[in-house]
Every structure is written in structure tokens, then in C-alpha cells.
Amino acid sequence: MAVNHVPVMLEEAVSALAPSGADTMVDATFGGGGHARRILDELGPNGRLMGIDRDPDAENRASGIRDERFSFRSGAYDEILWKMVEEGELVDAILFDLGLSSYQVDEAARGFSYVREGPLDMRMDPNSGVSAADFLNTVEEGELARVLSERGDVPHKEARRVAREISRRRPLSTTLDLADAVRDALGWVERGGNPAKRVFQAVRVFVNDEVGSLQRGLEAAERLLAPGGRLVAITFHSGEDRAVKRFISSREGRCVCPPELPVCVCGARPVFRRGAVRSPSGREIEENPRSASARLRLAVRTSEPLEIEQDGS
């Protein structure tokens, strides 16, 4: 029962990506292709857009785009972007629109929904990695509590209660088994939203190694972008947003020389110039409540070469 995915911050993202003429663009999270189609509208006849997604269903959707400027690669974006680095490619813009598409959330059989019953899976690529059920049924209780608070911002005390209830109920096999465990651990206190939301987020982020993938993807992006190239990331929770913000800050090469020095001697070399940070408009949130937590960050690649020794790669 999949509904269409409404692309979040579409106009803001396309304006930040600034596709034009013969640019080479990458949509690292193709999903339903909402952003991709809009990018193609702006590109000239010699432009190119590559879509990437690790979800096999996204490949089927991508095959509906019949445009010779468009190509699609199925797989994890970090792996594909690093392959492009090894092949010596350079691109003009890269988009990361993180998280899940509505196709994934609304399809009960994928196991992402805390209100629809389905197998406890949550893998974006159901053919690789460990399912949520396998993880939850084997992880040590203390480690689970840590994952819940680090990846879902579940307060420590609540994370420990949920982890205890999950280990007491093992084995869990459906999404509602997990939602019920959360409800019994935390009760139905008026808390501004279903407490299962953060727990499901934490498990999903862990099972898909979303933060590690993002970190590796960003590190590939800084090597792939040509001078003036645009990096655009739309994030949906604080862990993701922190990772993008820290990455950009660490590449801004802020000069720490005393202000009285006429030239910089500290060796600060900005690899990225920070652009605007945007949130969805009130109107977009009203029309598409799933956009509410979105943050869009833009960074523009300078012409500085990378300090290869900096990260040992």
C-alpha cells in the first residue's frame, strides 16, 4: 500500500544544487526520483545526472525515467561514490536526501512502520546485512540501550527500560511486537508523540549503518566535487544533522592566527565554504508533515587540494 513520496524541500534543494548547462550531478538517494526529475528539468542537453539507491525497489522506479542524460547505480552510496573517486571522476553537485522514502515507510512488509504490522526487518536493502529482528533478538541489553539513546535520542533511563522489556520478550518477530514492548516499557504517558517512533528510528539507523555510511559518503564527496561543486544534505534527525554539520565545520579551515598577523601562517585551508542552513516552510510542513524535522545544509567546494595526511587516507 505504497503512496507516492513527496520530495522534501524540493525547490530549496534544487536551488542549492544549481544544476545548469553541462553539469554532472549525483543524486545519492534517488528514492522515488522527485528531486532527480526536477534536476533534469534544469540541466542542459549535455548535462548528466546519476541516481543511486541501495533499495532494489528504487531501481524499478528509476527505470521509468527515460532520459539519456540519466543513469542509475544500485547500491550503497558510500561504496559507489568511493568507486567513482577511484575512477578519477569529478562532479559538480551531490545531493544526499537522507532517511526513508514514503514507499519504504508505508509498505508494511518492509518492517519500518510502528503502526502497521509487518516482519521486523527495516533493511533498506533486504538482500544484505542483518534484519532488525536478528539484531534485537541477539544484542546484549546494555548495548541495545546505548544504541537507542545514541541513534534515536531516547533518554538514557527510558532506553534502559525499553532494552530490558525487549530482552524479556525475546524473540520478537513483528513490528507490533517491538511497538508493544515500547508501550509496556514506557506506558502511554502524554509525551507529544508515540514513543515507538524514536525506538524504531534508532534500530533502523543502526541496522542500516546510516551514520557510518553518511560519514564515508561525505568523505568521498569532498574528493569527487570539482572546485565550485555543491554538496547538499537534507537530514531528518539530530544525529544525522550533527554528522553533516561537524563534517562541514571541520573542512572550513578556520584560520586561528592572531588578528594582528597580516597573512595566515597557521596553514588553515578551507576545503568547503559553508552555505545557508534551511528548514521547510510552515506551508510545506502543513502540506507534508513528514518534512517537519528536515534541515538542508549546503557547502561549496573550494579549489584547495585535500590534506591527504589529515585523515590518513
Ligand SMILES: C[S@@+](CC[C@H](N)C(=O)[O-])C[C@H]1O[C@@H](n2cnc3c(N)ncnc32)[C@H](O)[C@@H]1O
Ligand atoms: C528520503 S528518500 C529520497 C527521496 C528522493 N529524494 C525523492 O525525491 O524521491 C531516501 C532514499 O535514500 C536511500 N538510501 C538511504 N541510505 C542510503 C545509502 N547509504 N545508500 C544508498 N541509498 C540510500 C533510501 O533507500 C531511500 O530510497
